[in-house]
Amino acid sequence: MPAVQTLAVFVSERWATVLISVLVLASAVFLPKVADFLRISRIPLIAVDLGNSEKRRQAYLTGARKLYNEGYRKFKDGVFRITTSRKDEIIVLSPKFLPELKKLPDTIVSMSAAVDDAMEVKYTKIDTTVPIVPHAVKADLTPSLSRLNPTIAKEVQEALDLEMPPADNWTEIDIHHMLLRVVAMVSGRVFIGPELCRNEQYLESSINYTMDVMAAQRAVQQMKPWLRPFFASSLPQVKRLDQRIKEAEAFLFPVIDQRMKAAKEPGYEKPDDLITWLLERRPNFPDEKSQNLAKVQLGVSFAAIHTTTLTATNAFYDIAALPDFVRELRAETQAALAENDGVFTSNALQSMKKMDSFLKEVLRLHPATMASFQRKVLQPFTLSNGQFIPAGVTIEVPAVAVNSDDEIFEDALKFDPLRFYRLRQSAKEAGSVEGAALNQFVSVSQNSLTFGYGRHACPGRFFAANEIKMILANALQKYEFKNTDGSTERYPNIEFAHMSIPDMKRKLLYRNVRS
Structure with missing residues (x-):
């Protein structure tokens, strides 16, 4: 009987250690993702009035120009999100950020990774780079x-x-x-x-x-x-x-x-x-x-x-x-x-x-194409206005909206x-x-992208x-x-x-x- 009790105590202590380790690991993995999700969710999303993501995706497939123009008009000097046909979260940035963005190395923002996603190379198997x-x-x-x-x-x-x-x-x-x-x-x-x-x-x-x-x-x-x-x-x-x-x-x-x-x-x-x-x-x-x-x-x-x-x-x-x-x-x-x-x-x-x-x-x-400077974010960074951009998203600039801006042209x-x-x-x-x-x-x-x-x-x-x-x-x-x-x-x-x-x-x- 004492041996059984000793074994029970050992197992309970070991399981407690394992459980704590799992919780610590889960926190390390998921808490940053939750934090990124919350940060992204605070970025304005265009066309929310249309309904769920599938309805927004269909609106993008049939009328992306209108969506880019709307987002640019509302958030001309900032950022907004747009639902596209891609799985990644797409964040559209004002062209005013381009001088600082072009200084970022490919290890932080990658054009090749963004092109691969856009051309669906995972399935088409074409060589884009x-x-x-x-x-x-x-x-x-x-x-x-x-x-x-x-x-x-x-x-x-x-x-x-x-x-x-x-x-x-x-x-x-x-x-x-x-x-x-x-x-x-x-x-x-x-x-x-x-x-x-x-x-x-x-x-x-x-x-x-x-x-x-x-x-x-x-x-x-x-x-x-x-x-x-x-x-x-x-x-x-x-x-x-x-x-x-x-x-x-x-x-x-x-x-x-x-x-x-x-x-x-x-x-x-x-x-x-x-x-x-x-x-x-x-x-x-x-x-x-x-x-x-x-x-x-x-x-x-x-x-x-x-x-x-x-x-x-x-x-x-x-x-x-x-x-x-x-x-x-x-x-x-x-x-x-x-x-x-x-x-x-x-x-x-x-x-x-x-x-x-x-x-x-x-x-x-x-x-x-309606957008330019498409980059996959491989490492998080912060824009000069304090906006945090997490890894995993794709950023782009609304070129078609810039071309239609009466203040520029x-x-x-x-x-x-x-x-x-x-x-x-x-x-x-x-x-x-x-x-x-x-x-x-x-x-x-x-202004020419x-x-x-x-x-x-x-x-x-x-x-x-x-x-x-x-x-x-x-x-x-x-x-x-x-x-x-x-x-x-x-x-x-x-x-x-x-x-x-x-x-x-x-x-x-x-x-x-x-x-």
């Missing part, structure tokens, strides 16, 4: 543009001739489809060289991979978050991506192998393109994502073709609605080329200031193609070189800008454009969740320029 790519773009592509511009211009001209033949009478054209092929050829000329840039297999694969990635992302986001771990990877849109990668490897690997063998021969003249630069830099990037150059090329094509084509399509839709301005734009391009012996030099492109302004206005009113909802041209001229007259520079198409600032902000601003925007300008300039020299019904009402964009894209089902009419 490949170390070798931004390095090659910044170190090789952008510094080479002055040298490559004539090559790019030649490819633009020949691609347009192939895809948009002369037309004496008004002729219908699927402008988006045409631009997809032209942009794929022109981008391909710089990315993979002359061997494949007009190859139909390359064009079909790179174009469809671009569209398939977006289709897979939308398919996943349309699925309720709790269902995604079980069924998202089985979606046909997601499975299609694997097939695209296999197709790309089949035609890209032989070209890469041939280049590597030829490089060992005496007198080998290296092609001036991205494949060459990637091959040269690959030894310095041993990570798995950087080593598969076929997949790297496909990823680069996705980023370039998708964004550039959307911007160019938006521009052509605006051109069709602005016949009077087009004549002014055509005259400027003619003068710029005449001053440079008809060659698209860097000087010629820089002289097209009205076109530059027009394109920046296109991006301002038709941004591809006079008559902000009006499309003014020369808005930034005048701002550049005024800054120049005032002796402000920085002010003039901030109003260029490729510039980023707190389409290309991002800070050290992770889009590195390929300089190439994209040259490419789009050359496409527009060539097209305007040869052709006139109008809507199929003859109206000057600009075709409205289609908006889904945070995205705004031109209506790809719309057509334009074009014909040869008449003097």
Whole structure:
């Protein structure tokens, strides 16, 4: 009996110790989470009047622009929460915090982690962050543009001739489809060289991979978050991506192998393109994502073709609605080329200031995404106004609301193609070189967030800008454009969740320029 009592006392004491340990551990794990939850819950939530989270999510999917504008209007200098299609808590910050946010290291706020979440890479399995790519773009592509511009211009001209033949009478054209092929050829000329840039297999694969990635992302986001771990990877849109990668490897690997063998021969003249630069830099990037150059090329094509084509399509839709301005734009391009012996030099492109302004206005009113500077918070931090931001949330800035702010842009909802041209001229007259520079198409600032902000601003925007300008300039020299019904009402964009894209089902009419 004493032994039983001793055993009972031992067990009760041991269980008491275990229980206390469990409680201490639970407190250490859960109390900070409870504290973070309480802090987050004090941040204002937009659209609470709509009801539960599912109703707010549906409102976001069908009308995100309205929600961002509402939140920005109410909390312009602060923060608010918005319910999106993602599982993470989304906190929207005023652009006034951008100067301090850009100083935070990637270990605290991560762009790559936010992009992974936005693109649903857990299910789509696409590579959104490949170390070798931004390095090659910044170190090789952008510094080479002055040298490559004539090559790019030649490819633009020949691609347009192939895809948009002369037309004496008004002729219908699927402008988006045409631009997809032209942009794929022109981008391909710089990315993979002359061997494949007009190859139909390359064009079909790179174009469809671009569209398939977006289709897979939308398919996943349309699925309720709790269902995604079980069924998202089985979606046909997601499975299609694997097939695209296999197709790309089949035609890209032989070209890469041939280049590597030829490089060992005496007198080998290296092609001036991205494949060459990637091959040269690959030894310095041993990570798995950087080593598969076929997949790297496909990823680069996705980023370039998708964004550039959307911007160019938006521009052509605006051109069709602005016949009077087009004549002014055509005259400027003619003068710029005449001053440079008809060659698209860097000087010629820089002289097209009205076109530059027009394109920046296109991006301002038709941004591809409603929010910018999306970052996943990996470690908690505190804003200058004392607002605590916990780990685990995603932060972003409401770019679409900034673009619609009358206090920043006079008559902000009006499309003014020369808005930034005048701002550049005024800054120049005032002796402000920085002010003039901030109003260029490729510039980023707190009021111009389409290309991002800070050290992770889009590195390929300089190439994209040259490419789009050359496409527009060539097209305007040869052709006139109008809507199929003859109206000057600009075709409205289609908006889904945070995205705004031109209506790809719309057509334009074009014909040869008449003097």
